[in-house]
Amino acid sequence: xxxxxxxxxxxxxxxxxxxxxxxxxxxxxxxxxxxxxxxxxxxxxxxxxxxxxxxxxxxxxxxxxxxxxxxxxxxxxxxxxxxxxxxxxxxxxxxxxxxxxxxxxxxxxxxxxxxxxxxxxxxxxxxxxxxxxxxxx
Amino acid sequence: xxxxxxxxxxxxxxxxxxxxxxxxxxxxxxxxxxxxxxxxxxxxxxxxxxxxxxxxxxxxxxxxxxxxxxxxxxxxxxxxxxxxxxxxxxxxxxxxxxxxxxxxxxxxxxxxxxxxxxxxxxxxxxxxxxxxxxxxxxxxxxxxxxxxxxxxxxxxxx
Numbered sequence: 001x002x003x004x005x006x007x008x009x010x011x012x013x014x015x016x017x018x019x020x021x022x023x024x025x026x027x028x029x030x031x032x033x034x035x036x037x038x039x040x041x042x043x044x045x046x047x048x049x050x051x052x053x054x055x056x057x058x059x060x061x062x063x064x065x066x067x068x069x070x071x072x073x074x075x076x077x078x079x080x081x082x083x084x085x086x087x088x089x090x091x092x093x094x095x096x097x098x099x100x101x102x103x104x105x106x107x108x109x110x111x112x113x114x115x116x117x118x119x120x121x122x123x124x125x126x127x128x129x130x131x132x133x134x135x136x137x
Numbered sequence: 138x139x140x141x142x143x144x145x146x147x148x149x150x151x152x153x154x155x156x157x158x159x160x161x162x163x164x165x166x167x168x169x170x171x172x173x174x175x176x177x178x179x180x181x182x183x184x185x186x187x188x189x190x191x192x193x194x195x196x197x198x199x200x201x202x203x204x205x206x207x208x209x210x211x212x213x214x215x216x217x218x219x220x221x222x223x224x225x226x227x228x229x230x231x232x233x234x235x236x237x238x239x240x241x242x243x244x245x246x247x248x249x250x251x252x253x254x255x256x257x258x259x260x261x262x263x264x265x266x267x268x269x270x271x272x273x274x275x276x277x278x279x280x281x282x283x284x285x286x287x288x289x290x291x292x293x294x295x
Contacts, residue, residue, distance in 0.1 A: 085229070086145075086200075088187075123227060123229065125187070126225065126227050127145055127147065127198075127225060127227050128147065128186040128187045128188055128190060128196065128225060129184075129187060130187050131187040131188055132187075132188065133188075135187075135188065
């Protein structure tokens, strides 16, 4: 069973996902965080996730340009661009015609910039610079 | 700890220049009393509102920038809330800690000059537009009788 599971991947210990806790005299207990810690023994869930990631990467490679291009966050690409609530012109780009926020999944914003965009839009709405809803329905 | 704030407020569009001045003066007074340092006023002039507020389609946007420890903010907001000509206001913390106060002051002074010039230009444009509108109105009212002849003239020219 352990063979089929990892698809060739072998956990470091001989006891599969539970790791070999018994014979690690060198690890003096406690979590040794940071980048350069030894590879922690993987959990079953973690392994599954890793597998899923790998699969996704492969699939993305295969499809190539056929499906979605890799989106780039506008504000990461252009460091000079600022997100300001007084600038409804740029913010309008991240809003639908019905006045809803466009999710980052579609606009391609990174998480950080999406946060500041949504905050800016909300502020602009309070000041009547941007609409809450379309002007006539 | 000194922080930089900016308070934007929207005034009724029908307000006179003196009315704007009095509101600004009052805000100034409050800032001074609570020990805040005013940097600059930014007059954005009349803008169309994205939605009606108190049945007004337009609003006069003003922004005041200032340094404060946080004491003046509620005072300013209270004053704006009580003022009937203020339609809306929003205070935003711009910077959490101001490094060089004097430097920023100087910057603000320069900025204010530029802003004032721009505001003047805009005011001129607005005034011209208003005049044109009035003239058009007068034309329409006065020329309603001989409208037909006007149109025929236009056609001839083409």
